[in-house]
Amino acid sequence: MIDNRLLALLGVLIEMPKFYLTELSILLNRERKEIERDIQEINHYLQNNDFPLITVKENLYIVPEILIKEFNAPEKKLKHTQIYLNEIERLQLIYLVTFIRKSELSNFHYQEFLQVSKNTVLTDIRKLREDCRTFDLIFSYSRKKGYFIQGSEINKRKMAFDIITSLLEASNGKWILKYLMSYWNEESDVKVIVEKMKEEAVQYSISLVEDRLTEIAYMIVLIKIRNKKIEENMEKYTDNISQTSTIFQYCKSILTSIINKVNKEEVYFLSSFLLSIAEGNSCTEENSKLYSVTENVVNTMEALSLVSFPAKETLIKSLYIHLVPAYYRLIFGWNFKNILTNQIKEDNQELFDIVSRALEPLRKITGSEISEDEIAYFVIHFGGQIESQLNCRKQYRAMIVCPNGISSSLILKSELQQLFPEFIFLQKHSVADFKKATEQEYDMVFSTVYIDTKKPIYIVQPIIDSLAKNRIIQKVSKDFIIGNYRIPNVDDLLKIIKRNASIHNEKKLYKELFSCLMSQENKQKEQLPMLEDLLTEEYIQIQTNEKIDNWKQAISLACQPLIDHGNIENRYIEAIFSKLEEYGPFIDLGQGVAIPHARPEDGVNHLGMSFLKLEKPINLLNDENHQVQLFITLAAIDNETHLKALSRLTKILSDKKQLKQLKEATNAKEIIELIKEKGEE
Numbered sequence: 168m169i170d171n172r173l174l175a176l177l178g179v180l181i182e183m184p185k186f187y188l189t190e191l192s193i194l195l196n197r198e199r200k201e202i203e204r205d206i207q208e209i210n211h212y213l214q215n216n217d218f219p220l221i222t223v224k225e226n227l228y229i230v231p232e233i234l235i236k237e238f239n240a241p242e243k244k245l246k247h248t249q250i251y252l253n254e255i256e257r258l259q260l261i262y263l264v265t266f267i268r269k270s271e272l273s274n275f276h277y278q279e280f281l282q283v284s285k286n287t288v289l290t291d292i293r294k295l296r297e298d299c300r301t302f303d304l305i306f307s308y309s310r311k312k313g314y315f316i317q318g319s320e321i322n323k324r325k326m327a328f329d330i331i332t333s334l335l336e337a338s339n340g341k342w343i344l345k346y347l348m349s350y351w352n353e354e355s356d357v358k359v360i361v362e363k364m365k366e367e368a369v370q371y372s373i374s375l376v377e378d379r380l381t382e383i384a385y386m387i388v389l390i391k392i393r394n395k396k397i398e399e400n401m402e403k404y405t406d407n408i409s410q411t412s413t414i415f416q417y418c419k420s421i422l423t424s425i426i427n428k429v430n431k432e433e434v435y436f437l438s439s440f441l442l443s444i445a446e447g448n449s450c451t452e453e454n455s456k457l458y459s460v461t462e463n464v465v466n467t468m469e470a471l472s473l474v475s476f477p478a479k480e481t482l483i484k485s486l487y488i489h490l491v492p493a494y495y496r497l498i499f500g501w502n503f504k505n506i507l508t509n510q511i512k513e514d515n516q517e518l519f520d521i522v523s524r525a526l527e528p529l530r531k532i533t534g535s536e537i538s539e540d541e542i543a544y545f546v547i548h549f550g551g552q553i554e555s556q557l558n559c560r561k562q563y564r565a566m567i568v569c570p571n572g573i574s575s576s577l578i579l580k581s582e583l584q585q586l587f588p589e590f591i592f593l594q595k596h597s598v599a600d601f602k603k604a605t606e607q608e609y610d611m612v613f614s615t616v617y618i619d620t621k622k623p624i625y626i627v628q629p630i631i632d633s634l635a636k637n638r639i640i641q642k643v644s645k646d647f648i649i650g651n652y653r654i655p656n657v658d659d660l661l662k663i664i665k666r667n668a669s670i671h672n673e674k675k676l677y678k679e680l681f682s683c684l685m686s687q688e689n690k691q692k693e694q695l696p697m698l699e700d701l702l703t704e705e706y707i708q709i710q711t712n713e714k715i716d717n718w719k720q721a722i723s724l725a726c727q728p729l730i731d732h733g734n735i736e737n738r739y740i741e742a743i744f745s746k747l748e749e750y751g752p753f754i755d756l757g758q759g760v761a762i763p764h765a766r767p768e769d770g771v772n773h774l775g776m777s778f779l780k781l782e783k784p785i786n787l788l789n790d791e792n793h794q795v796q797l798f799i800t801l802a803a804i805d806n807e808t809h810l811k812a813l814s815r816l817t818k819i820l821s822d823k824k825q826l827k828q829l830k831e832a833t834n835a836k837e838i839i840e841l842i843k844e845k846g847e848e
């Protein structure tokens with residue numbers, strides 16, 4: 168007998184019939200020795216059932232062609248498979264089997280389905296009820312109905328899709344979903360649906376994320392089995408999706424071919440989902456409204472971070488591709504988990520705060536708060552732009568192939584940029600797109616799936632743990648000369664430690680050694696100056712007696728402490744004037760606050776910041792629409808050193824109470840106390 172975990176691994180081996188075990192261990196995020204033991208168990212099962220065996224020669228495994236052709240035979244033994252599921256998988260299956268229930272379900276049915284005890288089922292149901300509340304659902308029971316789910320049909324589907332996505336990320340996810348279908352004696356048409364979606368996508372000129380197609384196909388299958396109508400108000404769907412749009416017509420065609428009688432609500436629902444995960448703007452016509460929002464976000468980001476993006480138009484276009492689906496996610500309430508959010512916040516807290524405020528134009532147009540998971544994706548975008556300016560000497564071109572979608576590609580790119588800051592990273596979101604590229608376009612490939620190429624290829628996960636990072640660095644360093652980049656060879660360090668000391672937890676030591684070797688950049692970030700380090704008493708001016716006639720006089724006065732202390736030269740002030748006259752009032756943050764600044768090369772000697780409060784506001788560029796009372800001048804030496812201080816300032820300016828206190832301050836000490844109070848929160 169074979170369990171579902173081994174059957175899932177067998178499926179992976181058959182999908183990649185000739186591959187290296189070390190690469191497979193990275194792909195599955197498992198130890199190589201564990202995989203080797205599992206292959207031995209699989210071979211034992213295959214031998215007992217008269218199937219040819221999988222051969223392992225040193226680091227290479229090979230699956231015989233006969234086994235590939237006959238793989239459907241062992242799959243038919245599905246119902247005789249020993250079931251082993253962890254707690255999360257059990258909760259997910261209880262929800263899904265109830266979501267598509269064809270008859271009453273009792274505790275006994277769940278016991279039989281999951282092969283667990285009555286008490287285990289009761290414990291699981293209690294925990295599942297908590298999970299359901301996240302989607303405003305109630306997992307209920309009555310003697311007449313048995314177990315059932317109460318709440319909005321759309322929310323029931325959203326939770327189902329969340330579970331499908333989670334399951335398909337696991338190696339045995341497909342097996343679990345097939346097992347679910349078999350319980351209700353349903354055939355899975357997933358492969359047929361995926362092929363149909365691909366064919367129709369070509370006809371409608373729509374570009375879809377490959378890995379998402381499987382998730383969508385399973386969702387369609389479950390909705391078909393469930394056979395329940397959407398009865399909610401669809402106003403926000405009809406307001407944002409036109410029945411004549413390409414995406415609506417595409418979804419209508421797909422659903423009609425799978426479900427005979429399709430109502431408009433189903434088409435709107437599927438359309439809303441595709442728009443929320445679309446690869447860029449491929450599923451929607453050019454939207455001037457959203458393009459304008461993107462421009463506003465980039466302009467606000469420049470104003471808040473005081474970073475000038477040289478390839479601004481390119482940044483706007485790439486950001487627009489991400490902003491469009493983000494807009495629809497906010498409109499339709501699709502929440503997708505970003506598993507890197509906490510790490511991104513920890514590593515880039517200052518940038519995170521600034522990006523959050525820069526997204527105000529998106530908040531206004533959607534009328535929704537933006538989750539930290541969404542903000543984190545935008546941080547990756549802007550962080551990459553800032554990082555690219557700090558590391559302009561690039562050497563190798565690395566192609567990233569990640570069919571999991573734009574968000575996963577962004578996460579993977581962010582991880583790789585930290586490991587290899589000197590590389591140029593090119594991205595393809597599908598294997599088909601990768602095959603269109605010539606080998607002259609890249610030097611190496613980082614991929615989440617197996618790809619046949621003559622160039623060096625490194626199999627990676629979107630989320631790379633410490634062990635995998637070290638292996639990748641070692642492999643790349645063997646194939647390429649990585650300039651002055653210091654390669655942390657944790658394996659060599661471990662050998663030395665083993666010779667001279669006893670190790671209690673080798674895996675933990677490995678991770679901590681790697682983190683230590685890779686932490687220099689984070690230490691530098693921790694040492695960035697705080698706001699109170701820059702805005703000291705001698706840099707703060709409260710204007711009372713002097714008469715300020717115009718905006719140039721105000722900016723000159725604001726810059727004076729920086730001139731007096733040698734932070735800037737006089738030409739820096741002239742540069743601010745010329746930029747304002749050329750680009751307009753870009754330094755105006757609204758609410759009576761402006762941050763005058765120019766480029767570091769325009770006359771900055773060392774980092775500095777000054778504060779000027781006028782008795783009465785003046786009109787910036789003589790425009791009554793841009794009245795400014797507070798001038799906070801920044802002299803930045805690069806794109807990063809000032810971000811920590813600026814992040815604190817951004818928080819103060821975002822707080823109406825704090826901003827009011829700034830405007831009402833009568834002396835420098837009040838300003839300093841306010842800054843310290845906010846900085847310590």
